[in-house]
Amino acid sequence: MTAHQTITALMQSHHHQCDEHLRQAQAFARAADPGGCKHAFARFRDDTLGHFAAEEDVLFPAFEQASGMSHGPTQVMRGEHRQMRELLEDLEAALADDDLDTWAELVQPLEILMQQHNLKEENILYPMCDRGVALMPELIGTLDEALHVGADHG
């Protein structure tokens, strides 16, 4: 079981873990070390994709069911996930060509997109989920497991 008491705390700490990997990848890119960058970026990508999957497969459906809104916030969040997945693919393609310049250019907007996206989730969506969590007491545990399945793939 998870040590986190709320969905917000659990998901926020996972966001921070992703941020940390991305920072490491950026540090390697600045040091012109494509090998290190690839390694750190792969961890970042796997964690991030795992996070998206846990949200789309576990959290969002639960939210939609509890709130009765399936075209609202979660729809927009899914759209942003799609946008970031595409950027992740482009970043990976740049790394495959050892093209650190293109990588560094593309990572700038990804970072901003991600921060904006995370803020919306942390300030709005997750707290709403926490308020509805009485309806689904097992949700945090399921979510935590889903996050770790995502990470283990990496």
Add this chain to the structure above:
Amino acid sequence: MRGAGLSFEQAPPVSIPLRFFIAAPFFGMLAALVLIVDGERLFMSRWSAPALTLTHLMTVGFMLQIMVGALFQVLPVAGGSGVRGQGALALALQPLLVGGACALAAAFMFDWSIGYSLSAAAFATGIGVFVITIFISLWRSEAQGATLTGLRIALVALAMTVALGGLMALARAGLLDVAWLAHVGLHVAWGLAGWALILIAAVAWLVVPMFLQTNPYPQRFARGFGVVIGAILLAATAGLIDVVLATLLLAAAAAVFAAVTLELLRRRQRAANNAIGRFWMLGMLCLVVVGVLSMFEVLAPGHVELALLAGVLILGGVAMSLLIGMLYKIVPFILWLKLRNHYRKVPSMNQFIGEFAQARHFWLHLAMLVVLVPAPWWSPLAVPGGILMFVSSVLLLANLVGALRTLRSFKAGVTAATLAATPPNSAGEPQ
């Protein structure tokens, strides 16, 4: 789970913030002209006609335009909802704010009494509608977070500033009792510490970690900052504490905020080798000095030059540096995002406003400050300082227009390529 009113829209159409951003440099140019033509009188006293003119060209012109534009952009992120009817609101708002700022500047500069009444009416209408619309949009938002709290308080402060300013303007026009002019201390406190500082801080909680890759601000600090400043201002307005004591506390708060930001910047892994990092570092250094100077002013009043120096640092050092630095990140990002929503391969953010163009602007801006800082003691410096400020505003405009041009030429290129690649009667949907 209630969720009404949540839209999560990603961003407003780029034309909304951009129209405000592009207007700002013109106010910078007007303010520079005041320095050039009337610098000697300006540096005699902060209450001189050209000083009040310049102050308001910068506050209700340059700063207000950029901050209103940025608010349209930030609200969906911080509050989870865009502004209701934002297109119509922006269209109606901008002429009122631009007209009000020009009328107020002309009133101060040329002792044009109708200008005071016009500006009071324009700002009361424009800011009134703006603040009420945003409060309605945010009313049902369930969002939490330090930024949203700060934005709400800053908007109340803006309304207070405009109300007090408008009453003083009517007093200067001879329509109200001159006793209203005694409230200038409160007007300045609400305007600078309430509106400008809280708004800058609220935006900083978002933007500093996001754009400058620092750790986040300590949460309690970010949550409490706007509330404490708002409480001090309310207490001073209600007469519970002296305006002098309030000023002392507010100046200390400003210095602490700047010091915390500098410490975050110092501790990040990446050195401040990009232009926005330099602009923000400079702005925060100036803010520390402003805080200390203002405390000194309160404790040992009567130094005309130091008060003028504080003005130079607040408007040129803090406001211009922070806002220009912010624009050089926001504008490339929103234009990039606009293209990326339709096309996969788009120009990079740096191609909208290049690192070199940003760095050149930073050094010119720094030169302007270096020339203007001693100007309170030797006013002839106002002319070269004013010229540098004019060039700085032109550079800002040129960089913003250049970013738009990159957007247009990319779209034109895509259209041309699509036309060339598509057989005459098949529908060419660019993707």
